[in-house]
Amino acid sequence: MPKSELLQISPDQEGNNYLFDPTHSGFPNFGVKLKVVNGTVLASNPDIGYLHKGLEKLMEYRTVIQNAVLTDRICMFDPYNWNLIHAEAIEQLSGIEVPERGKYLRMVMAELSRIQSHILWFGVLSLSLGAESGFQTAMTYRDFLLNLFEVVSGGRVYPAGYICPGGVRWDLPVGGEAQVAIAIDQAEEFLQVIKPTIEQAVAPKTTGLGILLKDNAIKLGATGPVLRASGIQSDVRKDDPYELYDQLDFEIPVMQAGDAYARCMVRIQEIAESAKICRQIVDKMTPGEVKNSPTSLNYPVNIPPGEVYARCETARGEGAIYMKSNGGWAPYRSKIRGPDLQHMLPVLGHLLDGAKIDNVAAIYWSLDICPTSVER
């Protein structure tokens, strides 16, 4: 039977239609329509729902600094990396140089944001697998990082364009380096604390589920941890280094199995690697300017005409902004390319075919999709 016919809800066909949506405890704010026979998923149809925010259109009539604030909203789990992508795009178009301390601060906050995102992901994964202690542990340790974000940028979740074109909005407060070091210690402590949860809850319930082979991962457009769990070493920080990542010593975790457990372990190992990066940066940081031209970018400045494709490694994969400017004070077009659309529509649909309905939530959370980033 063709797949397109299965997706239509019709009482004549064999099997049952299910809607996995926010009413299910293991699912976030979007739904997946499933065609199920004897507990096996025959076809799936992800339904984004009402998440469209129109961010790309909003960016077309806002100035540079206003867009920096707006880019927080692309993905609430990982706002610093999206700030960074927008800042990179404007800097490549305008040729603005960033001071060294500004670059280091950007990298520290981007890596801490990645750690925070992975910790939150681990919490929700454990919750969907029925291990609530993992969720509570994760939320506790995420709170330490949020406290640091609040001290540095003034916002717990949304940094309000902390990483802006030209540098960062504020330097670390007095004693900030020590607080960053404490936050890194707490992130590494988290890795020790969750070991029993991984062994007893995550490993038995994710091993062998949703296997994504190497060829399929490339064909379906997977990036980030999902691609690396299928045995492909691909990371924008290594392949196309931005900021000062080429001066740092870190590894890219790669797993060969391609199943849900491999995707989980890649992220767990990434927390350790990000902590390593932060520790190196804190040692290297020297006092200095954090922002080029402290005030001038606040005013509506004309963006030089041209096109640019700026990309960075966000917590979920490769994020990018294609920006075109005609020389006005706002970009003519900015196309946001998040990793989550590929993970949600082609990859999730591919992995759910033939899966047991019990495992749908585990497979979904192993991909770590941010629904708000799917539909900007």
Next chain:
Amino acid sequence: MNIRFEYEAIALPERYRGAPQLNLEQCISCGLCVAICPNKALKRILVDQEFQTNFPFTYPRVNVRKCCFCGLCQDICPVGAIRMTKHVLLATKEPAGLITGPTPKYAD
């Protein structure tokens, strides 16, 4: 971190951005904050007629309901007239109370 709400104060860091507040006596009516506000939460209006002899220009009115607490107005203000306060408990039964100013301090 848990606190006993209403009995204990919330510990806020120095850079915390609460509701913005305008100090009319310092304002020079340049309009930069109105121009930079991403959400158009600030609007220039005249003060009440009885104060117009001392404050003859248009001054920003703050609509906290539209505010995204980015703090750009505070950054750009050349005289420091508009500030992000530590006012964090904004829930109210009277939403009109969240639209503040511009009123001189001695009006109360």
